[in-house]
Every structure is written in C-alpha cells, then in structure tokens.
C-alpha cells in the first residue's frame with residue numbers, strides 16, 4: 001500500500017473540487033474528454049521573499065495519480081448529488097464512464113529536492129483533457145504545501161548551518177495531514193529529524209525529542225524530575241531546564257548528571273525554551289564546560305524561525321541543536337505558495353496543437369502557452385541561468401533568455417554552455433517509468449542543488465535574482481498571442497456596444 005493509502009483510504013478520487021467533476025462531465029458530454037491536452041503546474045513568486053524555492057511533493061503526487069479510480073462508494077455519492085431542478089447532477093452513463101476511468105496521461109516533472117524558480121513547470125501533464133483537468137486540485141494541494149515547507153526548511157537550515165535541526169511542529173500544524181506532509185517536506189528541505197512519530201514511521205525520517213515542562217511539574221523538584229528521566233534514558237536524556245529558572249535548571253542538570261555518572265549515564269543535552277537564548281546559552285555553555293561536559297548539546301526552542309536563528313548565531317549564541325515548530329510547519333510568514341495549474345495546449349480536431357493562455361491584467365498572472373520544458377545552464381561554479389522554452393517549436397542556436405516580468409531584462413548564454421533539461425519523464429500513459437528516489441536521495445539532491453547556487457541567491461535577506469525566464473522566440477510568441485487575444489477581446493466588446 002502506498003503511504004497515502006495507508007493514511008487515508010483506498011480512493012482519494014473525491015479529494016478534489018466539485019468543479020473538476022462538473023467540467024469533466026461537460027467535456028464528456030461535448031465529446032472532447034479524450035482530446036489531448038497539456039497542463040503545467042508552476043508558481044509565480046518565490047516564497048518568503050527568498051531567492052530560490054525547493055520543489056517537493058512529487059512522490060505523493062505520483063502516488064495520487066496512480067491510484068486515481070472511482071470506487072462504488074465514490075460513485076454512489078456522486079449519484080446522490082442533485083442539480084437545481086432536483087434531477088441527478090450527473091447522468092448514469094457518465095458515472096459508468098468514471099467507473100472505468102484510470103489515469104493514462106504522460107507526466108514529466110522536475111525531481112524533488114531541485115531548486116526551482118517562478119513560472120517553471122514543476123509538473124507537466126499531457127493526455128486526455130478530462131483526466132488532465134480532473135487532477136488539478138489534488139496536485140496543487142500536494143505540491144503547493146510541500147514545496148512551501150521544504151523551502152522554509154531549507155532557509156532554516158541555511159541559517160543553522162551545520163547544527164542539527166529537529167521539526168517540532170505537529171501540535172501547531174494545519175491539521176493531521178498538515179503535520180505529516182510538513183514533516184516530510186521539512187526533511188526534504190534539510191531538517192534532520194522530526195518529533196512526529198507517525199511521520200517517522202511512514203516516511204523513514206529519524207525521530208528525536210526531549211521532554212515537556214509537565215514532566216518537571218509532575219515531580220517534587222526539578223532535580224527529582226531530571227533524575228527520574230535520566231534513569232529511564234541513560235543515553236538519550238535532554239533535560240528541559242527552563243521550567244522555573246533556566247540557569248538554576250542547568251545547575252540541577254549538571255548535579256544529576258554527576259550523580260548518575262557511575263551508573264553509565266551521560267547527559268546528551270539541555271533544552272532552553274524561553275528567555276534571552278543568547279545570554280542563557282552562553283552561560284549554560286560555561287557551566288557545562290566547567291563541569292567537564294563539553295559534549296553536552298544545547299538545544300533551543302521557542303517560536304524560532306530562520307531570522308531568529310541567524311540573529312542568535314550572529315550574537316554568538318552557543319546553541320548547536322534547534323527545535324523548530326510553529327514557524328516551520330505553518331510557514332508562518334507566508335502560509336501558501338500560490339502555485340497554479342494551467343492549460344497550455346489543446347489538440348484540435350485536425351490534429352494540430354492550439355497553444356492557449358490565460359490573460360490577465362497583471363503580467364505575472366498571464367500564463368505561458370505551449371509544451372514547456374526548462375533548460376538549466378551551468379558551468380564549473382554552478383547554475384548560470386534557466387530558460388523555459390516550447391518543445392513544440394524549433395530552438396534558435398543563439399540562446400537569449402527574457403525575464404517574464406520585464407522584457408527589457410535579458411540574458412544571453414554563450415553557445416556551447418552545458419545544460420540539462422529539468423522536466424524528466426515520470427509516467428508514460430499513466431505507468432511509472434522508474435522508481436522515484438527515496439527521501440535520503442532527495443535530500444542529497446537538494447543539498448547538491450542549493451550548493452550550486454551563488455551565495456547572493458542563497459542569502460535570506462534581499463537575495464539577488466537568479467536569471468530565469470522565457471526563451472526569446474517563445475517570449476515573442478507569447479507576446480503575439482496576448483496581443484491577438486486582447487485585440488479579439490476589444491473587437492468583441494465593440495461589436496457588443498454597436499448592438
């Protein structure tokens with residue numbers, strides 16, 4: 001059973017918006033359900049005002065697509081839905097069509113853990129219009145959240161550098177799935193462990209933890225509480241020292257560690273959870289070092305995020321393990337990625353492609369037409385530029401990349417620069433082409449990818465913009481299409497006004 005099925009039930013096919021089903025019904029009635037279509041999933045802006053984004057969620061997206069089928073229970077529910085006139089919303093023959101429906105599209109995707117930039121398709125779905133449309137909402141649910149959290153985690157790891165980071169967020173997460181998906185995505189993004197046991201089991205993530213204030217409160221004294229915990233966990237104790245007075249707490253931890261030492265006890269760490277974390281960690285470090293406990297870790301928690309971690313490190317805090325919850329799993333400062341899934345090409349009856357786009361007054365909201373691919377140029381130092389191009393059109397030899405938001409910003413790439421195309425085939429006619437990498441491999445990939453970005457793009461505050469844009473002839477094609485559509489709109493308006 002896949003992890004999604006373990007978590008929920010055999011069919012997730014109703015986990016979508018009603019309008020996906022009403023459009024599916026409409027396509028079916030129009031006789032265009034099987035028309036070949038191409039959709040792309042992409043986002044418009046890097047989250048957290050950052051310079052890069054970490055793609056995550058693909059394994060779950062693929063699991064979802066592969067399980068797509070409507071069970072009898074699903075169909076019974078759909079048959080119970082009523083239209084305005086109280087007739088069934090969907091006719092029976094359509095439900096019979098859904099009963100036999102399986103996902104048979106081609107899916108190309110950028111591997112999980114890759115760094116990605118606005119407008120780049122993370123997933124491209126090509127196949128029957130009805131199917132490719134139907135999966136919009138769940139694909140977005142999965143990819144938007146995991147990509148957001150993986151990016152937040154990467155930023156936290158950027159701040160924490162070589163220190164260990166543990167994800168502590170379950171209690172503050174957006175519901176049950178929020179906590180599990182966040183734990184997975186945070187691990188993709190670079191945190192080292194989670195306190196969430198089910199996430200540990202399902203996704204094979206290392207689990208770690210300390211104890212709560214209630215443990216200390218449950219005993220006569222703080223020292224009694226530490227001693228009891230120490231006896232139960234002689235090799236794994238991290239004492240939370242701030243229930244009453246932090247530095248007193250550190251002294252009690254040291255006394256207990258000394259008392260239990262003859263039994264083989266070794267204090268793994270102390271945790272600070274309030275107060276001035278710089279001052280307290282420096283003082284705690286002194287006390288521990290004086291007691292010959294230089295390898296006892298100092299863990300900190302308390303509403304931390306990448307900015308506070310960065311600042312604490314700059315202030316000289318002696319913390320070497322970070323427990324991060326709320327800010328990470330809720331992506332507190334930007335709780336949604338805003339990824340979208342747009343139709344970009346549809347085969348006509350004559351077999352030719354019609355490249356389509358969604359117009360918008362805002363340039364950044366006008367979608368890209370065509371069958372898109374992302375080409376990443378790189379040199380010995382790392383990534384140089386990304387170019388989105390239309391696979392269905394010839395590529396000029398001389399590469400010129402145009403910013404999608406400002407066509408006066410252009411970058412030319414010398415002929416012969418090394419490149420790779422980022423979208424890779426994952427499903428062919430709905431069948432998995434090869435096993436997807438496990439989380440450890442995804443993490444390794446993420447670390448390598450971030451390592452290939454220039455420092456100025458990695459920095460947390462006001463990063464430099466990585467050059468990513470549209471191939472110049474593709475940009476021109478899009479501009480012409482936008483102008484033609486606008487003209488058509490204006491003519492229609494004039495006709496309407498003349499009537």
Ligand SMILES: Nc1ncnc2c1ncn2[C@@H]1O[C@H](COP(=O)(O)OP(=O)(O)OP(=O)(O)O)[C@@H](O)[C@H]1O
Nearest residue numbers: 273274275276277278279301302303304308311312
């Ligand atoms: N030296 C520091 N520099 C910057 N931020 C810090 C520093 N020390 C702690 N913080 C952060 O300041 C924020 C505010 O902490 P706050 O004072 O509300 O907590 P507290 O009162 O010490 O703890 P609690 O309310 O849990 O008892 C927290 O996000 C904490 O991580």
Ligand SMILES: O=P(O)(O)OC[C@H]1O[C@H](OP(=O)(O)OP(=O)(O)O)[C@H](O)[C@@H]1O
Nearest residue numbers: 168273301302303304323324325326327
């Ligand atoms: O602060 P976060 O990054 O979310 O990390 C998780 C928090 O959860 C626990 O707190 P608890 O539930 O006892 O609440 P409190 O410490 O905020 O009072 C723990 O002591 C951390 O402070």
Ligand SMILES: O=C(O)c1cccnc1
Nearest residue numbers: 168195208209210211323
């Ligand atoms: O193990 C911990 O210290 C922990 C776990 C969850 C939330 N806060 C702390």
